[in-house]
Amino acid sequence: MSSHQQLNAQTFLFDALYCEEEHVDIIEENSSHTEERFVELLQQNLLLDENDDDDEDYLSFLLQKEQENELYLDFVKNPSLAQARGEAVEWMHKVIGYYSFSALTAVLAVNYLDRFLFQFQSHDEKPWMIQLSAVACLSLAAKVEEIEVPLLVDLQVEDCKYVFESKTIQRMEVLVLSTLEWKMNPVTPLSFLDFIARRLALKSHLCEEFLRRCNWVILSLISDCRFMSYLPSALATATMLYVISSVEPCIGVEYQDQLMGILGINKDKVEGCCRLIQEMATSVDFQSRNKRKFGSLPGSPKGVVDMTFSSDTDSSTDDSWATSSIASVTSSPEPLSKKTKTHQINPDHAIS
Known part of the structure; x- marks a missing residue:
């Protein structure tokens, strides 16, 4: 099997990572009205919060701790x-x-x-x-x-x-x-997703849906060894830009520099990762799968026990x-x- 075919086969597995539940989802399958509402909310709410010392300290910790694969x-x-x-x-x-x-x-x-x-x-x-x-x-x-x-x-x-x-x-x-x-x-890409989601002035229900979409894309990428060359911060930023741009392209362009400014990461690296995600998206329809009914939200970083011992x-x-x-x-x-x-x-x- 070629590497391209293997990539396609692997990526289709990630539909199974979220199971259908009985609760009413924020974005339901085949609902153009709710999708339009999501776009509207993004346009209204995608504003970056003011910096504070705690956020800066936490971001500095993440950037110092992240490692290349x-x-x-x-x-x-x-x-x-x-x-x-x-x-x-x-x-x-x-x-x-x-x-x-x-x-x-x-x-x-x-x-x-x-x-x-x-x-x-x-x-x-x-x-x-x-x-x-x-x-x-x-x-x-x-x-x-x-x-x-x-x-x-x-x-x-x-x-x-x-x-x-x-x-x-x-x-x-x-x-x-x-x-x-x-x-x-x-430190993983999800660590930065959680941080940036808090920095974006998104209402709670919109933040939940935004994270769901970003998480799905991340899960679709980690099987592809080409993404191993990117730091978690770059992969998280490129994923967020992809999700935002897939909803409203003008928003992605507007906030690209602002997002990279928050993390202080290399623009070329992020753009290279974005191109790779776009290339992957030509064979895998991320957007249609994002309308799928999701299960419970993935665990937050606070749910992970720090088991670092000397x-x-x-x-x-x-x-x-x-x-x-x-x-x-x-x-x-x-x-x-x-x-x-x-x-x-x-x-x-x-x-x-």
Whole structure:
């Protein structure tokens, strides 16, 4: 399958990340009146609030803490790693749709996986290792963000190539935590979306819909390794500009410089990311999917527990422990066909 076809297939998965609920949505499907009302409210309310010291301190914290995705350069050298990562992220999002996890859970899971793969890239000899890493990273993200988390065995749904025992996954979780130095609250594009949404003088119901649309676009992008070259702040800004411009182009032009001025980020980077989103949008109709009925709002950053701990062990001890840990999780996984539990899952009902 070509990379373009794989991208299209992956992007269509994200419809499942938001499930239909009984409440009345702000923007209902096939409702031109409510869409027009949304445009009107944007035109009236898209004004930036005045700066205050607390906002400036928080923004400074986000900008200092955000990091580039270092795995991107490795993908250029190792296309097979990029393909394996794409398949793992695709599976993650299927499971997230199955359990109706939040957008933040999805972003955190992919973030953990990318950071872990950057440290451990010797997976060519064991193709199932990336799948095990994906299961562990998704489990950790769910434990950080979700209120209810399924059992480790139950987490392995949606066409899992391999099914691992709980003890094996737990060992991998410990290895991931150690490798990431227990830094489980990274700055993500959603961090900046939440900040900017508060800075925009949007009424609460309009802010909710604006964030829903932005979150959907973010979820559609994180599977594409091309977006890994952009900082979270640039990706968030480009996403907001895309959502605003898709509603009212003149508003996007008006607020582009103002948004980038708030974050103090490179204009060329943002414009490059915007062009890439527009390119992706030619094959995937973001706007029609934004009218879809959404489920509960994704979890906010305050729902993430900052699990950053310092370690007193020296680097040599960490390296030796990591080596023994990776050996402890290399017991051969059982193929899917040997697990009876997965046969009880109907793939047709796997997406809410």
